[in-house]
Amino acid sequence: xxxxxxxFVEGLLGPLWPAVKPVWPLVWTLVKIVLILSPLLLSVAxxxxxxxxxxxxxxxxxxxxxVGPWGLLQPIADGLKLFFKEVLFPTAADKKLFVxxxxxxxxxxxxxxxxxxxxxxxxxxNVDAGVLYLLAISSVGVYGIIVAGWASNSKYPFFxxxxxxxxxxxxxxxxxxxxxxxxxxxxxxxxxxxxGAQSKGQFxxxxxxxxxxxxxxxxxxFAVYLISGVxxxxxxxxxxxxxxxxxxxxxxxxxxxxxxxMFFLAEYANMILISAMTSIFFLGGWLxxxxxxxxxxxxxxxxxxxxxxxxxxxxxxxxxxxxIRATFPRYRYxxxxxLGWKVFVPLTLVWILVVGVWMMTPLTIWx
Amino acid sequence: MEFKTILFYLFSAITVVAxxxxxxxxxxxxxxxxxxxxxxxxxxxxxxxxxxxxxxALIMVYVGAVMVLFLFVVMMLDINxxxxxxxxxxxxxxxxxxxxxxxxxxxxxxxxxxxxxANLPPQNMPANYSNTKELARLLYTDYAYPxxxxxxxxxxxxxxxxxxxxxGRKDNKAMHSSDQIAVKAKDRxxxxxxxxxxxxxxVAAKEGE
Numbered sequence: 018x019x020x021x022x023x024x025f026v027e028g029l030l031g032p033l034w035p036a037v038k039p040v041w042p043l044v045w046t047l048v049k050i051v052l053i054l055s056p057l058l059l060s061v062a063x064x065x066x067x068x069x070x071x072x073x074x075x076x077x078x079x080x081x082x083x084v085g086p087w088g089l090l091q092p093i094a095d096g097l098k099l100f101f102k103e104v105l106f107p108t109a110a111d112k113k114l115f116v117x118x119x120x121x122x123x124x125x126x127x128x129x130x131x132x133x134x135x136x137x138x139x140x141x142x143n144v145d146a147g148v149l150y151l152l153a154i155s156s157v158g159v160y161g162i163i164v165a166g167w168a169s170n171s172k173y174p175f176f177x178x179x180x181x182x183x184x185x186x187x188x189x190x191x192x193x194x195x196x197x198x199x200x201x202x203x204x205x206x207x208x209x210x211x212x213g214a215q216s217k218g219q220f221x222x223x224x225x226x227x228x229x230x231x232x233x234x235x236x237x238x239f240a241v242y243l244i245s246g247v248x249x250x251x252x253x254x255x256x257x258x259x260x261x262x263x264x265x266x267x268x269x270x271x272x273x274x275x276x277x278x279m280f281f282l283a284e285y286a287n288m289i290l291i292s293a294m295t296s297i298f299f300l301g302g303w304l305x306x307x308x309x310x311x312x313x314x315x316x317x318x319x320x321x322x323x324x325x326x327x328x329x330x331x332x333x334x335x336x337x338x339x340x341i342r343a344t345f346p347r348y349r350y351x352x353x354x355x356l357g358w359k360v361f362v363p364l365t366l367v368w369i370l371v372v373g374v375w376m377m378t379p380l381t382i383w384x
Numbered sequence: 385m386e387f388k389t390i391l392f393y394l395f396s397a398i399t400v401v402a403x404x405x406x407x408x409x410x411x412x413x414x415x416x417x418x419x420x421x422x423x424x425x426x427x428x429x430x431x432x433x434x435x436x437x438x439x440x441a442l443i444m445v446y447v448g449a450v451m452v453l454f455l456f457v458v459m460m461l462d463i464n465x466x467x468x469x470x471x472x473x474x475x476x477x478x479x480x481x482x483x484x485x486x487x488x489x490x491x492x493x494x495x496x497x498x499x500x501x502a503n504l505p506p507q508n509m510p511a512n513y514s515n516t517k518e519l520a521r522l523l524y525t526d527y528a529y530p531x532x533x534x535x536x537x538x539x540x541x542x543x544x545x546x547x548x549x550x551x552g553r554k555d556n557k558a559m560h561s562s563d564q565i566a567v568k569a570k571d572r573x574x575x576x577x578x579x580x581x582x583x584x585x586x587v588a589a590k591e592g593e
Contacts, residue, residue, distance in 0.1 A: 157447055
């Protein structure tokens with residue numbers, strides 16, 4: 018993309034270009050960050066709206082429909098309201114850490130997007146250790162909740178922080194182990210190459226790419242990863258961290274205004290991140306599921322590879338998040354721990370062995 | 385000055401300040417968070433040395449797991465800071481000795497060229513050089529047995545730690561999922577048959593007339 022923009026910028030600046038040239042890489046990186054983050058934050062806003070609508074329909078209600086046409090301006094109104102509200106500090110709170118909490122929650126949620134590719138070449142940093150980077154960054158996300166819970170100096174936030182630290186560490190283990198099988202079959206830690214590895218295979222050759230993606234041969238890992246993703250973002254039915262009926266709102270009890278909104282932004286940005294990661298690791302990223310339909314005139318274009326497929330897959334996974342929130346009751350705490358340690362971890366360990374043996378036999382489908 | 389050099393000084397300055405604050409901060413939670421900051425900056429330094437696997441593993445293991453549990457424990461304890469400071473002068477000689485030893489070892493490593501220990505690989509790696517891949521190749525081929533033995537020792541340590549602290553309590557109320565699933569409606573609820581109307585006693589019936 019830089020190759021298209023650069024001559025244009027050079028022409029626009031004319032004689033000023035030599036002065037800008039030394040800082041151009043910095044400027045270009047900042048432009049790319051803005052290009053990734055502004056649609057992301059807009060998606061976060063409309064994900065909250067979509068969530069309220071979907072849950073409304075599932076509960077035979079209408080959902081927000083008052084602000085703007087079809088209620089479409091509702092998230093803007095919510096944002097403005099939170100923006101103008103005062104941020105209250107509890108008297109006994111640790112002020113510095115109280116401010117740091119929301120920052121530490123949202124920073125990893127946004128930083129992780131640096132290595133996510135949206136389409137071939139559409140990535141901020143095409144690094145070789147992309148998977149490692151994602152694992153490292155997502156493991157830092159828990160600090161926001163812990164720091165906020167402790168700094169509030171109040172009972173419920175503290176309960177929330179303790180629940181969060183136990184739950185998020187447990188499910189990181191199964192998420193990481195699930196990803197090991199993905200990198201075994203893709204033979205790379207680079208996210209673009211992981212998607213590329215899914216475009217090969219018998220079915221992909223017939224134009225039925227959907228059966229060549231990792232979800233089918235690694236089906237148990239796909240399930241483990243998806244469910245761990247729900248637990249990792251503290252969404253229902255694993256939302257004991259902020260379980261309303263038990264501990265009000267967990268770590269967010271003492272927060273108001275924009276500080277509270279930051280936790281919300283972080284949670285929804287993490288949901289979108291998990292959906293992007295799942296579509297890259299297991300659902301073929303931007304690859305088209307039915308490539309053979311490209312030969313149809315006019316509508317065939319929609320069946321070529323491209324960002325629209327990635328967006329569609331992410332939207333489908335996000336809908337899954339909302340769907341299960343409206344469907345399942347909250348897990349009991351010991352059941353969450355049991356599922357993570359006694360079901361998912363052994364399952365992933367066994368499946369790593371199965372995939373390893375499978376790759377070594379003549380029956381291997383990954384060459 | 386190259387941009388990398390600026391980054392190096394930035395990371396090292398923050399590391400040193402954070403490490404100092406770890407031992408000078410009065411609040412243990414603040415100290416633990418400063419340690420996290422120090423880890424982050426050391427990871428940055430390793431990244432500058434093109435050791436991306438070590439850098440990311442440091443964040444993943446130490447920041448993402450060890451320090452979270454550490455904070456978890458520190459937050460639960462009600463630490464009396466005054467009492468913790470009492471033993472400072474008594475423990476100083478031993479602490480100073482260990483510190484001096486570490487400084488000496490670091491000096492030997494850092495001035496390896498002077499001591500004739502410098503055996504570092506050339507810094508100019510090809511563009512497609514992957515630190516992660518090289519490390520994995522060494523670990524799983526040349527050093528496969530030492531690596532496996534180290535892992536087994538760690539596993540034994542984990543199991544030993546669990547066994548040492550595991551005491552079966554008599555008042556344990558933990559539930560077993562298999563028992564819970566095996567429960568039938570009969571076990572939990574008793575249906576009692578009774579007629580919908582009860583005959584009034586004779587006296588009450590008379591009064592009603």
